Amino acid sequence: MVEKRQRARPKTEQRRKEKPQVGKPAAKKPVGEKPQTEKLQKVLATLGLGSRRTMETWIAEGRVQVNGHVAKVGDRVGTDDKLTVDGKALRQERLKHRHLLYNKPTGEICSRDDPEGRKTVFQRLPKLKNQRWISVGRLDFNTSGLLLLTTDGDLANRLMHPRSGIDREYAARILGEVQDSQLETLKAGVLLEDGIAKFSDIRKGRDESGANQWYYVVIAEGRNREVRRLFESQGLVVSRLKRVRYGSFFIPAAVKSGRYIDIQGKDEQDLYQMAGGAPKSETKPPRSRPSKFRS
Secondary structure, three states: OOOOOOOOOOOHHHHHHHOOOOOOOOOOOOOOOOOOOEEHHHHHHHOOOOOHHHHHHHHHOOOEEEOOEEOOOOOEEOOOOOEEEOOEEEOOOOOOOOEEEEEEOOOOEOOOOOOOOOOEHHHHOOOOOOOOOEEOOOOOOOEEEEEEEEOOHHHHHHHHOHHHOOOEEEEEEEEOOOOHHHHHHHHHOEEEOOEEEOOOEEEEEEEOOOOEEEEEEEEOOOOOOHHHHHHHOOOOEEEEEEEEEEOOEEOOOOOOOOOEEEOOHHHHHHHHHHOOOOOOOOOOOOOOOOOOOOO
16 A cells, blocks of 8 residues: 655745845834923914913913923923813814914004904904914004914914014104214114114115105014114104014015915915924925915
């Protein structure tokens, strides 16, 4: 009797396991590595609740809790921490931010509430869900012109910070005659009650009949009523003031007083670059196109 030998099956699974792996080995997470954290006020600002300074005030007032405990200014949090503001839980979900250029008319304030019941710029802006509009600096009640607004509190903070050195250009109508010596003093620097201030540039504007003269002036910070106070230091009266430029952004001709326009695409990239960064959610720059906001 002839014995039939059973043919052994190839051990494919075993061979696969024994086959050497090609490529780089997976990176091992260091033992004891701590999760990445950021300052609480920065996280809240990035979520669009307000500027960093406003968030610091909220934290100091005890309105913010982290994991059930009242937070302190300077606390650091990660994505797993549970945040609560005024008893309402927050989701650390970064929504897509929006940015506007608003052509502010006179007769509006840049605060949300006013005891005198005056109009605010926020009454004209589009409504948001789970976000807030934050103004990049302020224009006083009698000043018109370019106002940037964003839902990104961290961006707003960087655009406003004196360290950014971003130019703000104004068209100022001056009542009366202006001497060359006064203009030189304003460019050299004047001691105001909150420190030295000056115009980095002054240009003569269009001539007007009568006692009024127009000047274009540039400052690199946004102190309260700085342009008006500089002229007042020389005994000059500003009868009209309009902001015409913020950094590389001008008011488009199509955006009339009291109207706004969204800043999108390449212009949004320019906005973040002006502040010294780029939107974290952006993976690649959009196709280049002419900007609406250039002179």
